[in-house]
Amino acid sequence: MRGLLLVVLILCLKTMSAQSKQVDIRDNYQKIFGVEMLEFGNQKFPKPTVKKLKKSDPLYMLTEKNKVILLNLFTDYSGFREFSQVKGIEDSISLQKEFYSFLNADAQFGDLMDKISEKINNGKFIDTVTIDQLTDVASKYFYIKGIDEQGRYEGKVCGGLNGNSANPSIKHPFIEAFSVAAILENFQKGNNLYDQFVRGMKNLNKIQFSENQEQRLLEARGAMYLFMFNNQEFRDTLISEYEKRKQVLPFYLKV
Structure with a gap:
């Protein structure tokens, strides 16, 4: 009888301890x-x-x-x-x-x-996200904002205007927030995504886009998104950063 009471007491204490750690x-x-x-x-x-x-x-x-x-x-x-x-x-x-x-x-x-x-x-997930879906959102933070007087592309990363904020009808709060964190964490350190972005910008200058300035800008943005989307180092970075944060991210990443 005493043994049974001891087991019950231990289980109660464990339950109380687990409840006290609820966030x-x-x-x-x-x-x-x-x-x-x-x-x-x-x-x-x-x-x-x-x-x-x-x-x-x-x-x-x-x-x-x-x-x-x-x-x-x-x-x-x-x-x-x-x-x-x-x-x-x-x-x-x-x-x-x-x-x-x-x-x-x-x-x-x-x-x-x-x-x-x-x-x-x-451990509740609200959604399952494929690596393609994640990379699609994340790639749109590598943004071509304009063309300078010499005809070269001007780019920016993450904050303010980007390919995601430019399309407010489609929102992915957790994917967007995670993407920004992963990019900033590895922009000029880790996998150095800055170098990847610069390489993409240089490749844009080799491509003949539309002569119309606005159309040319749209085409260049799409090309940059595609460059980052197909960049394996970028994908590997996203997967690695997800593993570091998956305990708090309410989406499951399907690689």
Whole structure:
């Protein structure tokens, strides 16, 4: 009888321990996210941040390894752009208060955070993504933004305007956020995607595109996307970075 009671007690303790380690990002917004005011000339703008946590904190791996993913989801899939236009928040205390009030009320962002929480806690995937689908989205962050006076192509990577933001009707929040993180992590280190991008730009100059400037730009963008899409080093980088972050990413990558 005592042995049975001991087994039951151990099982109860294990269950309580597992429950205590459950991650709920929504309940920890103030621990994870912060905001600071930046000044540009006479203007001030709030900037979101991801806080640095202690290694002993259950949320440490989420914030330490996935800061870019969290910030990308926050800036692209919350109402922060509208919040940043609010005037009259001068002191730090008021800024913090308004920021967390806004954050707690943001349903779309909260839903995304719930999906990450469920993945961490239960291993739940919301989607299966093939490597072709992932590379398709990721390749569109290598963007040809214009043509200079000498007729050479001007490129940019990730932030602001890109092939994904230019098509707002199609959205893949987690794939986009992961792609940005993977590219930035390996842009001028690791697999050095900068070199791949430069090589692609040089190849564009060897191709005869349309004489019409706008059409030429569209064709060059498509050619750059295709160059990166077919780049095996880029694909290998995405797979490697996914393996590092798959504990928090709520999509399964089918290679």
